[in-house]
Amino acid sequence: MxxxxxxxxxxxxxxxxxxxxxxxHPLIGMDVVENKNGDIIVNDIYEFGWAKKHGIHINDQVLKVDGKPPLSHFTVREYKTIEQAKTITIQRENQIQTLKVDYQSxxxxxxxxxxxxxxxxxxxxxxxxxxxxxxxxxxxxxxxxxxxx
Structure with a gap:
């Protein structure tokens, strides 16, 4: 051969x-940064990603990824992005929302x-x-x- x-x-x-x-694993499409307080904040949303279709906005705070602190998720730690997650808990102003990532749609x-x-x-x-x-x-x-x- x-x-x-x-x-x-x-x-x-x-x-x-x-x-x-x-x-x-659908493209979640969410880049994050750690601010001065140690909070994980969304700083970019991909045009064709799951996050844009499900109402996540820039400057939303990510509280949990798969029920754990965001920095324990490997894609946040390694690449400063959220991918391959099953659930994401975000906070916008005083509202806290837990979103289930739908792998079917x-x-x-x-x-x-x-x-x-x-x-x-x-x-x-x-x-x-x-x-x-x-x-x-x-x-x-x-x-x-x-x-x-």
Whole structure:
């Protein structure tokens, strides 16, 4: 088995893993920062994320993620964003709300931008790679193009 075929197999495994991850966990789309008091505050909402569709606003305070303090959640600690959570408790002014992240309703935009378009590009790249392998099996420039795709 030549290296180009191995590269395509590795790319297929990575694409399947990322697709499963995107299907199982919707994009919550909420960046957070820690203020001077140690509170976790929402500082950005993604356009096609779950948070925007469910009424979370910039400057809302995040009290809990999955029933624990926000800094104990790995995505808050590592990436300053809230992702892969089941429940989020926020406070806006004097109102406290606990929202359950619904993994079933992703939204049309999320499916399009994070699953359909990447899957379409991946299928195009695999088709072009197979075409190049059949047309010029030992051509180094075709192999480099396959690696690039």
């Amino acid at each position: 030549n290296r180009a075929v191995i590269a395509m197999i590795v790319a297929l495994i990575a694409a399947l893993y990322l697709t499963i991850l995107n299907v199982r 992703h939204g049309t935009e999320q499916w399009l931008y994070y699953i359909a378009l990447p899957a379409g590009f991946f299928l195009f790249a695999i088709s072009l790679s197979i075409f190049l392998l059949r047309l010029r099996p030992n051509d180094k420039s075709a192999t480099v193009l396959i690696y690039f795709l």
